[in-house]
Amino acid sequence: MKQVDGEKLLASLGEGVNQLRGRLTPDASMERVTWFQAGGLAELMFQPHDVDDLVTFLKLLPAEVPLTVVGVGSNLLVRDGGIPGVVVRLSAKGFGQVELVGENLIRAGAICPDKHIAAMAMDNGIGGFAFYYGIPGSIGGALRMNAGANGGETSQRVIEVHAVDRQGNQHVFSKEDMGYSYRHTSVSKDLIFTHAVFEGYPEERAKIRAEMDAVRQHRETVQPIKEKTGGSTFKNPPGHSAWKLIDDAGCRGLMNGGAQMSSLHCNFMINIGHATGYDLEYLGEMVRQRVFEHAGIKLEWEIKRLGIFMPGREVRPFQGATTE
Ligand SMILES: Cc1cc2nc3c(=O)[nH]c(=O)nc-3n(C[C@H](O)[C@H](O)[C@H](O)COP(=O)(O)OP(=O)(O)OC[C@H]3O[C@@H](n4cnc5c(N)ncnc54)[C@H](O)[C@@H]3O)c2cc1C
Incomplete structure (x- = not known):
């Protein structure tokens, strides 16, 4: 229906x-x-x-x-x-371009893949962007999620963000205005980012190439990057690794319908066949419940859940959850 x-x-x-x-x-x-x-x-x-x-x-x-x-x-x-x-x-x-706009300055449209900014930086001897090579999202997603990996993070490189609000007014934000913290920005959820300017620093190309290769090799070894996945399901709670809490709670490989916590990286949820949104979200809440019972820690979703449930297929937040 x-x-x-x-x-x-x-x-x-x-x-x-x-x-x-x-x-x-x-x-x-x-x-x-x-x-x-x-x-x-x-x-x-x-x-x-x-x-x-x-x-x-x-x-x-x-x-x-x-x-x-x-x-x-x-x-x-x-x-x-x-x-x-x-x-x-x-x-x-309209929003996929990436270009040099000054010394060590790169401007990227919001649907530009993170990888493209890493490649452009390498071609031009600009350091600080190798971490983007391993993140499969777009710049818009990176600006919203403060995407980061391998010690690098969007907030370290961005200097100017252009956005349109719900009423169609255009805005420009500085890095400080973005109010970045771990996988979070404090600016209004209604904003649509259109493009941003990033700043790196001079770096030898060979060094950047080696960093990018290391990022790729690491990912291929530890993440199920060829699966249908949403990346890290939960944020790392302060002082803890989400994957370790999930593993300790016995949830590595845990399944629900067509959804599974990856055996390779147990904070990655994967669609192993014909998983529904319900299968995936229910599995996530099962994991949160088990981690809470085992370690007393409430995992927070990193994955963004959108939309409405099918009637009769609602997923309730796990028992330990306070506000959702
Ligand atoms: C295999 C794999 C590995 C991953 N590894 C990492 C990692 O190492 N580090 C990391 O940080 N993430 C990682 N991720 C998660 C993901 O790639 C990032 O969060 C990425 O930044 C999301 O970008 P996206 O374009 O896919 O955004 P989406 O998933 O489409 O959206 C994510 C959020 O961004 C918002 N958004 C998207 N575009 C815009 C825009 N133009 N304006 C305003 N809001 C917008 C959406 O509304 C939503 O809230 C991984 C994912 C996968 C599948």
């Missing part, structure tokens, strides 16, 4: 949509967007042509229509009832 109705929502937006240059897709598959390849439909997906097109769309979108932005879906779990309202997915043409 369909929980969202994209055609109806599209019709309700009226003639104004005819001026848009981007693509509107009612009832768009989120299975095709997320790395998990699971979950329901986006009621209406909008892929803006460029920033002006995005601004035009936001100005005509009624305030009561929910709005969600996604990157390349490497950190998303979409529930089976789908995502009500509009899902914005930036187009590669």
Whole structure:
């Protein structure tokens, strides 16, 4: 049974949509967007042509229509009832560029893959970006999640972030404005990042190449990168590694329907067949329950869960959870 109705929502937006240059897709598959390849439909997906097109769309979108932005879906779990309202997915043409804009300065569009910024930095002898080589997301996702790895983090390199708010107003934020902490930014959840400027430092290319190779080799050994996964399921609690808590609680390899905690890296959840959003989220809550019972620690989701449940297939937060 369909929980969202994209055609109806599209019709309700009226003639104004005819001026848009981007693509509107009612009832768009989120299975095709997320790395998990699971979950329901986006009621209406909008892929803006460029920033002006995005601004035009936001100005005509009624305030009561929910709005969600996604990157390349490497950190998303979409529930089976789908995502009500509009899902914005930036187009590669309008938001995918990466370019040098000054000495050690790189400007990247928000849908540019993290890998591309690492490659551009290496080609130009700019250090500080090798960690992005191993993160399979986009710059927009990295700005929102303060993505990081191998000792590097987005907050260390970003100096200017451009964004559009829910009303279609454009903003520029400094690194300080972004209020970064571990996998978190304090700026409004409503913002859509469009591009950002990053600063590195002069570095020998051979050294950068070696760092990037080390990042790749490490990942291939310790992470199930060829699986349908969402990366780290839970954040590391202060002073602890999430994977160790999960392992100690006996959850390595734990399964629920088509979902499993990876045997290779037990903080990675994987879709081993035809997992539903329900299978994945229920498994996550089982793990949180067991870790709480075993170690008294409440794991927090790092993966972003979006959308609504199918009726009768709701997942309740585990018993120890306080606010969700
Ligand atoms: C195999 C694997 C390994 C991973 N390893 C790491 C790792 O080492 N370190 C790490 O930090 N992460 C890692 N991740 C998680 C993920 O790649 C990062 O969180 C990444 O930054 C998410 O980017 P995305 O484009 O996929 O965003 P999505 O998953 O699509 O979205 C994630 C969040 O970002 C928001 N978002 C996306 N684009 C925008 C935008 N333009 N404006 C505003 N908000 C936006 C979304 O609303 C959502 O809240 C891994 C994932 C996988 C699958």
